[in-house]
Amino acid sequence: MRNQELYPIGDAARRSGLSVSAVRFYADEGLVEPTRLNEAGHRLYDIDTIARLELVRTLRELDTELDEIRRLLEGGTTLHDLLTTHLGIVERQEHALRARRAVLRTLIRQGCTTAQADLMHKLISMTDEEREQIIDAFWNEVGEGLDVPDGFVDRLRTMRPVLSADPTAAQLEAWIELGDLVRDPAFRDAVRNYLRETYTTDVGRDVASAPFQDFVHENGGRLVAEVLAAYRAGESPRSPWAQQAVTRFMEAATALSDTPLTPEVRNRMADGYRRLPDMMRRIAEEEAAAESPVYDDTHGRYLSLVAVINGTESEDIREEDSTVFTWIADAMRASTPA
Template identity: 75%
Template sequence: MHDEELYPIGDAARRSGLSVSAVRFYSDEGLIAPTRLNEAGHRLYDIDAIARLELVRTLRELDTDLAGIRRLLEGGTTLHALLSTHLEIVERQERTLRARRAVLRALIGQGGTIAQADLMHRLVSMTDEERERVIDDFWNDVCEGLDVPEGFVDRLRAMRPVLPEDPTAEQLEAWIELGDLVQDRAFRDAVRTYLHETYSADLGRTVAGAPFQEFMYESGVPLVEEVLAAYRAGEPPRSPRAQEAVTRFMEGAAGVTGDPLTPELRDRMADGFQRIPDLLREIADEDAASEDPVYDETHGRYVALVEVINGTAYEEDDLPYLWIAEAMRTSPADA
């Protein structure tokens, strides 16, 4: 194709990837005028016109409107600005479609009614402030009259969903379920009963006390992450890195009760971690047979959904109980 050549509309259409009718339409709309007309009045296009037709085709395939294309061709905007604006529009549409997909999936999974469809639509359309009010109302109701150590309620309330600006479908579906649950009277009553029965007893009050809670959710968190990092890196339980991480964790745990980290305490901690998998199975079996509110269906369900929404949910393999137990039984001298 030579710069000086002029091409009839059929050739221009073929070279630009458009139909003849589309080339004619853009000419009639004043977007891409023919370079000139021949003696018979037929439209002829040069290389530059064909290149602009290709640009128009590309932008239209990206759903750019004619007004935006006209501004670009007339010099009222740049290609970068036009594409940036269009990208913002596409991203907004993507978020909207993702929200709709989450609502549809939830409705199909639950066999939803018209009322549920309306509720789910309102849930995904909520602002951050509206979601905060829903969660506040839930905890205000659930924790009213709860007999637990001072400060424990504040820690319960601190576990809150924070839906990201660009959530995944899974996060939206988790928020739909959570938003529905926390407004359900039966779920609120079940959570309140579970918390009261669990944390009002002697052992529960110890767990809910400030020393244990501070270790679990503050000082102990980086220690646990160190242990998990060593495990994920494939470190043997007796390696120096694993031993250092596990020993620091045990020292922190022993500090909750003020006990020194003796070999006997190491063994007791190791025995405890060794039993966790079996204990979890026993708890699951007991919960399945229980008629009372249980963790996985009450507070545990709330926590699990919040972790999905916040992107902090652990994979099952992130809890290497047996590996930790073996590391705990290895004394620093042996390591």
Template identity: 80%
Template sequence: MNDNELYPIGDAARRSGLSVSAVRFYADAGIVEPAHLSGAGHRLYDVDAIARLELVRTLRDLDTDLDEIRRLLEGDTTLHNLLTTHLEIVERQERTLRARRAVLRTLIRQGGTTAQADLMHKLVSMTDEEREQTIDDFWNDVGEGLDVPDGFVDRLRAMRPILPADPTAAQLEAWIELADLVRDPAFRDAVRTYLHETYTTDEWQAMATEPMQEFIYESGGPLVEAVLAAYRAGESPRSPWAQAVVTRFMEAVTAVSADTALTPEIRNRMADAYRRLPDIERQIAEEDAASEDPVYDDTHGRYLSLVTVVNGTGPEEDTLPYAWIADAMRAPDDGA
């Protein structure tokens, strides 16, 4: 286009991607006026006016308000500020639509009622403080009268959902399910019963103590990761690297669980236990499936799995290499 040339309204419309009626409307509204009127009263547009029309078309495609566009073209704001403000609006709309989609998908899946729709809308609209209080109320109720070592319930309470500022639909759906569950008295009773029946036995009572819980959730993590790193690197279970990391892990476990030194006999017992773990896990799963009492996957396990989805952490994908660990655990003078 020639910078000095004037174009009739039809050409201006074609070059800007607008209809003639839209170009005429923006002129009458004082948004983009023609550069010149011919003697016959025809509207003529120069290159600058056509460029402004193109900008108006783009901003209107983004649902930008006409008054905002007028302020921009009159120099009362900058394009950067206008686009930044509009982006914030679009992102708020996106979050709202995502929340609605999560509610609708959950209602469709559950065959929900009007009352459930109202409840789910309230759940996704909760403030951070309201979500925190919902989880605290759950653990306060579950922990009431639970015969476990001091601090155990607080350790469980620390595993809590933290919905991000910009959650995905899956995170919102998980939060809806979790919030609905923790408010349900039947679910609270089931979790309390499972924890009571599990952690009042002699074997599991020790697992609930503060030292063991600290090891499981904090200090033990790096030790387990060091063992897995050796395995992933293709090390032999009897290599110096594997022996060093597995021995450190076993020493820590023995110190916490038995408060004693690691001996060859303890090493071999732990190795035998690790080799049997897959069979034990399968047996527990079969017993849980046949049980009429509350079980892990339906109670505390369900709570934790939903928390991992809400938090975006997800479960560990690695399956523990039980046989490799068992071989590494065995005392050096026993099959080394």
């Protein structure tokens, strides 16, 4: 039978994918000895022995140590346990290489100094507790003495980075940038000034109030998602789905100020949505020309990096084509009695 055939060392090497010298080496190490020697003292191998050589070759290609392979072949461990252990080693190596790549890419992109390279290495090597500490220090300084409604800074503080145990390269790069920013006094001052200018006015304090913030971050976000889902599904603004979604959103929005949802209010809201693209363009132009801190460079940058780190980037209605605002306005008007 074929499995009783014996092959010279050259054939065994070719069939196992090893070199002849490697086959000899593993025999000399006592890992895979030849099946027997012929009368001339030449080594001969059967199919089972060649299969063991193939296994050794595979494990060595995975950087498995000889002692680990010996334990497996001698029955001191199972192949499953050996591979599981080795997978853990490979995954740790992958994590370290991914972190190193993130640092190198950031250094190349920014043209950093030696001191900055050292800082990036420290940021990547931080424990969860150390990351929490620098974020807490950031919000302690930014929020100190801000004349905003109670609980507003505490709400901002809850939006913080949580780096997973197996982060992507993009998440690591975002953490490097954020970790560098929150330690920068100039960035802290810019965020603080933006929050002061935005939320200490009468209108700003209303926006920072607990009811409004609850609406924006909880119920309101879900209702906006329902409206966008109807739009993206190609629904007519007058369809039952669109009408229900838009009406729920308007009812929740007007409830913030205890305003009845009358036809006049619906029309005003519709007019506001129809004008929103132009308003957004003007705001973007004003921010681009402004000398004072703006959202995208301050608090907005912080939030966008946190979203990347946490893997929670969400679709924003501002990113939609301007036709979505016309669609919403039409849906609001369609629900108004003639």
